[in-house]
Amino acid sequence: xxxxxxxxxxxxxxxxxxxxxxxxxxxxxxxxxxxxxxxxxxxxxxxxxxxxxxxxxxxxxxxxxxxxxxxxxxxxxxxxxxxxxxxxxxxxxxxxxxxxxxxxxxxxxxxxxxxxxx
Amino acid sequence: xxxxxxxxxxxxxxxxxxxxxxxxxxxxxxxxxxxxxxxxxxxxxxxxxxxxxxxxxxxxxxxxxxxxxxxxxxxxxxxxxxxxxxxxxxxxxxxxxxxxxxxxxxxxxxxxxxxxxxxxxxxxxxxxxxxxxxxxxxxxxxxxxxxxxxxxxxxxxxxxxxxxxxxxxxxxxxxxxxxxxxxxxxxxxxxxxxxxxxxxxxxxxxxxxxxxxxxxxxxxxx
Numbered sequence: 001x002x003x004x005x006x007x008x009x010x011x012x013x014x015x016x017x018x019x020x021x022x023x024x025x026x027x028x029x030x031x032x033x034x035x036x037x038x039x040x041x042x043x044x045x046x047x048x049x050x051x052x053x054x055x056x057x058x059x060x061x062x063x064x065x066x067x068x069x070x071x072x073x074x075x076x077x078x079x080x081x082x083x084x085x086x087x088x089x090x091x092x093x094x095x096x097x098x099x100x101x102x103x104x105x106x107x108x109x110x111x112x113x114x115x116x117x118x
Numbered sequence: 119x120x121x122x123x124x125x126x127x128x129x130x131x132x133x134x135x136x137x138x139x140x141x142x143x144x145x146x147x148x149x150x151x152x153x154x155x156x157x158x159x160x161x162x163x164x165x166x167x168x169x170x171x172x173x174x175x176x177x178x179x180x181x182x183x184x185x186x187x188x189x190x191x192x193x194x195x196x197x198x199x200x201x202x203x204x205x206x207x208x209x210x211x212x213x214x215x216x217x218x219x220x221x222x223x224x225x226x227x228x229x230x231x232x233x234x235x236x237x238x239x240x241x242x243x244x245x246x247x248x249x250x251x252x253x254x255x256x257x258x259x260x261x262x263x264x265x266x267x268x269x270x271x272x273x274x275x276x277x278x279x280x281x282x283x284x285x286x287x288x289x290x291x292x293x294x295x296x297x298x299x300x301x302x303x304x305x306x307x308x309x310x311x312x313x314x315x316x317x318x319x320x321x322x323x324x325x326x327x328x329x330x331x332x333x334x335x336x337x338x339x340x
Contacts, residue, residue: 038214049204070330
């Protein structure tokens, strides 16, 4: 079994096998698009800072709005700059397993210490 | 394992290999050749994503520890007296822009424009250095204000979290500069674009971690 597995790992996939989505390698993010994405991230950062410093967001909405903007920035970088949106789903799986496990684990840990309920 | 897997039939027609799960679609490298692996994916890239997934657990632990201890400063100085939000916002912006220059280095490498790729890598390293300088300056100011590493639980958890991130940035800068030197001396074996992309993934991860730290540590009031 081990032998077979090793063989399977080192065996090249025949060039005729095509596991890509039809448009998998047709996508292009131009440099202009990347600059636009960076500007979007910069604007979100400015909004985050303004929400904290200028106090234009009601107190009750401050933390939720900051968390939403943080999450949007996080996934924009992961999906577009790190190219995860266009890459294999296996790469996404590797990353999201770690991310979801971390959020769940430390969410439970913080709840255990009554972080959310004060 | 079937023989078909070990010795795939040499046929011109597309063959479905059951050992390759659905969704494995990154079957080609940057010059359009299939990766020489059973999945058709780059093992290096797969390993990097696994590493980054595990890093989520490391930083998750550090961030949640800080969140627990953020109000435990006792009589010592706390976040409200220390934070300089405009300054930290500026350094955050610098790190964010370094992600842009990094991705521009990767796209240049994929276009085989090595000269421009090297230039963007140097700019990324410089921006990273600027961010790190800002962090050192910030730590110095905090220390002078009376916030030592063992002053309080807040201080220890803050320095540990941001210090770990700073070490990651420093390692990233070393990787970037090494990459520039290796490209200049033509010492990179294999797909250069993929090597640059791997360093890029690490660098972007350092950026996304800072996105979380900036909001949770600096912006959300204690």
